[in-house]
Amino acid sequence: MGGxxxxxxxxxxxxQAARNGEVQVMLVGDPEQVEAELAxxxxxxxxxxxxxxxxVIAEGESPITALRQTPRASILVSTGMVKKGLADGxxxxxxxxxxxAAGAFLLGMIKGIERPALGGPxxxxxxxxxxxxxxxxxxxxxxxxxxFAVMGDVFARQFWGVERPxxxxxxxxxxxxxGNRQTRETSELLSNSRxxxxxxxxxxxxxxxxxxxxxxxxxxxxxxxxxxxxxxxSDHVRTLLEGKLPESEVDRVAxxxxxLNNDRCSx
Amino acid sequence: MGGxxxxxxxxxxxxQAARNGEVQVMLVGDPEQVEAELAxxxxxxxxxxxxxxxxVIAEGESPITALRQTPRASILVSTGMVKKGLADGxxxxxxxxxxxAAGAFLLGMIKGIERPALGGPxxxxxxxxxxxxxxxxxxxxxxxxxxFAVMGDVFARQFWGVERPxxxxxxxxxxxxxGNRQTRETSELLSNSRxxxxxxxxxxxxxxxxxxxxxxxxxxxxxxxxxxxxxxxSDHVRTLLEGKLPESEVDRVAxxxxxLNNDRCSx
Numbered sequence: 001m002g003g004x005x006x007x008x009x010x011x012x013x014x015x016q017a018a019r020n021g022e023v024q025v026m027l028v029g030d031p032e033q034v035e036a037e038l039a040x041x042x043x044x045x046x047x048x049x050x051x052x053x054x055x056v057i058a059e060g061e062s063p064i065t066a067l068r069q070t071p072r073a074s075i076l077v078s079t080g081m082v083k084k085g086l087a088d089g090x091x092x093x094x095x096x097x098x099x100x101a102a103g104a105f106l107l108g109m110i111k112g113i114e115r116p117a118l119g120g121p122x123x124x125x126x127x128x129x130x131x132x133x134x135x136x137x138x139x140x141x142x143x144x145x146x147x148f149a150v151m152g153d154v155f156a157r158q159f160w161g162v163e164r165p166x167x168x169x170x171x172x173x174x175x176x177x178x179g180n181r182q183t184r185e186t187s188e189l190l191s192n193s194r195x196x197x198x199x200x201x202x203x204x205x206x207x208x209x210x211x212x213x214x215x216x217x218x219x220x221x222x223x224x225x226x227x228x229x230x231x232x233x234s235d236h237v238r239t240l241l242e243g244k245l246p247e248s249e250v251d252r253v254a255x256x257x258x259x260l261n262n263d264r265c266s267x
Numbered sequence: 268m269g270g271x272x273x274x275x276x277x278x279x280x281x282x283q284a285a286r287n288g289e290v291q292v293m294l295v296g297d298p299e300q301v302e303a304e305l306a307x308x309x310x311x312x313x314x315x316x317x318x319x320x321x322x323v324i325a326e327g328e329s330p331i332t333a334l335r336q337t338p339r340a341s342i343l344v345s346t347g348m349v350k351k352g353l354a355d356g357x358x359x360x361x362x363x364x365x366x367x368a369a370g371a372f373l374l375g376m377i378k379g380i381e382r383p384a385l386g387g388p389x390x391x392x393x394x395x396x397x398x399x400x401x402x403x404x405x406x407x408x409x410x411x412x413x414x415f416a417v418m419g420d421v422f423a424r425q426f427w428g429v430e431r432p433x434x435x436x437x438x439x440x441x442x443x444x445x446g447n448r449q450t451r452e453t454s455e456l457l458s459n460s461r462x463x464x465x466x467x468x469x470x471x472x473x474x475x476x477x478x479x480x481x482x483x484x485x486x487x488x489x490x491x492x493x494x495x496x497x498x499x500x501s502d503h504v505r506t507l508l509e510g511k512l513p514e515s516e517v518d519r520v521a522x523x524x525x526x527l528n529n530d531r532c533s534x
Contacts, residue, residue, distance in 0.1 A: 060442065123496075125495075125496060125499040125500070125503075135439055138439070139447045139448050170488070171484075172402055172405070172483075172484055172487040172488060172491075175327065179405070179484070180406045180482075180484045181406050183484075202491050202495075203488045203489075203491040203492035203495060204491040204492060204494050204495025204496075204498070206495070215447075216439075217438075217439055217446070217447045217450075217485070218484070218485060218488060220439040220470075221437070221470045221485060221488065221489065222470075222488065222492055224439075224469050224470040224471040225470035225471060225489055225492055225493065226492065226496060227471050228392075228469075228470060228471025228472065228473070229390075229392060229471075229493060229496050229497075229528065230496075231471070232392040232527070233392070233496075233500055233524055233527060233528075236392075236523070236524070236527055237504060237520065237524065240519075240520050240523060244512060244516065245511060245512065249511065252507075253504065253507050253508065256503070256507060257500055257503070257504065257524075260499070260500060260503060261496065261500075
């Protein structure tokens with residue numbers, strides 16, 4: 001139910017995913033709205049169904065209060081299905097805070113992990129680098145950042161089959177002394193961990209490591225700056241090339257520049 | 268004497284600047300090396316001369332120790348010339364830390380300013396936005412960040428003639444509640460200042476304000492990520508276009524993409 005142009009775009013995407021045949025999809029949301037959207041697609045013979053929920057938690061609402069006031073909200077129903085083993089995972093376009101809170105409350109945390117984190121390969125130019133945390137936690141304590149590094153390490157092993165992921169601290173210089181208090185203290189913990197810690201990585205060199213650990217404030221700025229520059233650059237390239245190449249070619253180049261700056265998790 | 272390919276490239280750039288006729292240049296450095304480089308250029312009738320210094324402070328050295336041990340280092344001699352009124356300003360490609368320390372010690376700070384900061388329009392896509400601080404100060408106290416905002420405000424007024432510069436806090440959401448402890452506390456100080464504080468700005472929207480204030484850790488990551496993406500994107504565009512357009516045109520587009528991501532202070 002959450003996200004831009006929901007539920008129309010989300011339902012359209014879910015139908016596409018079901019059509020690819022790799023997943024069975026259960027759409028959790030307001031039954032009337034979801035059914036109305038599904039009716040716009042040919043879903044006969046597709047593994048796609050609907051599960052009713054009531055209400056949606058909006059971006060900007062306090063997640064904890066909202067979860068309490070909307071106990072049948074779509075994010076809670078879908079996370080609950082994972083908890084009960086009725087689904088293997090849940091995907092949301094809605095409020096990040098609500099998703100994190102629903103996960104933490106309903107599924108709980110693995111031992112040793114204090115807080116959930118957001119991470120993944122969000123920069124097209126560094127498609128095999130997990131940047132973590134991307135904004136779930138700001139002012140993170142070094143011990144929390146260490147646990148984010150562990151999550152990134154597991155991600156790189158599980159999804160990419162990297163045997164011994166190179167884990168780095170995102171900082172402002174490659175020397176160990178460079179950084180702020182948080183990064184220096186985290187680096188010390190990383191050095192003493194069993195992770196394959198390779199030291200600091202600078203923002204212009206992210207592709208050189210498998211996992212780049214950072215505070216959520218910094219990670220979020222990295223993600224949004226990359227998106228913003230990608231959009232700006234793509235528009236600019238389009239203007240520069242217009243009339244100089246066939247329109248389809250201009251489109252291809254502009255799109256490619258845009259994608260280089262944005263998540264292409266599909267790998 | 269400092270910087271990449273010094274002094275050859277620095278002397279070459281200085282000769283170009285002198286040729287433009289807008290400045291008189293005094294090259295501070297090792298007399299033999301500087302004279303040897305100057306001999307490679309036709310400097311007759313150009314307003315360019317040499318001032319001797321002894322030693323250079325390398326990147327990575329502790330600036331304070333180095334300044335004490337190398338009292339005739341080029342950065343100290345050139346900053347001293349500003350102090351004595353023999354020069355209107357000094358330009359360095361060398362150690363940033365040494366330049367900041369030399370400035371702070373020899374020239375002192377304006378009343379109310381605790382620490383020097385680095386700032387300027389470093390993003391080509393936001394050519395009229397001062398980002399400050401870019402890395403001179405990490406873990407800055409909110410009062411220090413307020414003083415960086417004041418410096419940015421003066422820059423935008425003096426260099427761009429903006430009457431009432433829009434000053435924003437670089438943060439991870441546009442709402443005042445979004446950010447970390449440092450940005451929230453700084454925002455409160457900014458709200459109570461006489462600056463034209465417009466709230467938070469996100470990294471994908473920097474061009475919408477005249478001054479974006481941030482901790483040096485964050486500013487440095489913004490600057491380096493932008494440079495790195497610009498280089499990567501420029502290379503990528505070149506590859507995409509090769510053979511599809513005349514070489515000079517490919518070059519123009521690739522260069523333009525690169526410049527969009529890098530300092531073009533010349534404005």
